Amino acid sequence: MPMLAAGGSWKMSxxxxxxxxxxxxxxxxxxxIVQVGTVRVYAPGDRIIQQGMEGTSMFVLRVGSxxxxxxxxxxxxxxxxxxxxxxxxTLAHGAVFGELATGLWMAKRDDHRGLxxxxxxx
Numbered sequence: 476m477p478m479l480a481a482g483g484s485w486k487m488s489x490x491x492x493x494x495x496x497x498x499x500x501x502x503x504x505x506x507x508i509v510q511v512g513t514v515r516v517y518a519p520g521d522r523i524i525q526q527g528m529e530g531t532s533m534f535v536l537r538v539g540s541x542x543x544x545x546x547x548x549x550x551x552x553x554x555x556x557x558x559x560x561x562x563x564x565t566l567a568h569g570a571v572f573g574e575l576a577t578g579l580w581m582a583k584r585d586d587h588r589g590l591x592x593x594x595x596x597x
Contacts, residue, residue, distance in 0.1 A: 487512070490537055494569020517541075517594035524573055524592040536570040540595040543572075563590060 488505040491497040497505060512535070517523050523534060526546050543563040550557050566572055572592060 487535070487537060490535060490569050491571075496571050519594050521594040522591060523594055524590070526589065526591045530573055532573055533571065534573045534592075536566050536568060536572070538568065540568070541566040541570070541572075542593045542595055544591045544593065545589075546591060560591075565595070566592065 487509045488502065491505045491508065492500070492502075497508070523541060524530070542565055544560045545563050546558060546560055548556055548558050
């Protein structure tokens with residue numbers, strides 16, 4: 476489980492407890508999540524999640540923000556393929572994302588990412 480940006484485990488546990496879907500989880504459970512996680516740092520514009528790729532990781536946005544965009548292509552029938560990006564939303568500090576593709580919340584899952592997530596910075 477990559478975690479966006481660095482920080483002590485107690486800080487990450489606090490983010491999970493205060494700002495995410497894990498708000499009601501025990502301190503022990505949160506610490507276990509933090510211990511198995513990997514800290515990753517992304518620069519503005521970096522692709523954190525790529526639409527259409529297999530998803531095996533959940534992300535926690537520790538610092539900064541990220542854009543969520545949907546890519547689509549039109550014009551295949553005319554031979555003039557044009558790709559467009561549609562802004563879907565913005566993720567902020569404490570956001571948990573990517574968990575649906577991992578199957579953590581569903582018995583049956585779609586392993587592929589439905590959207591791009593791009594780093595924005597602070």
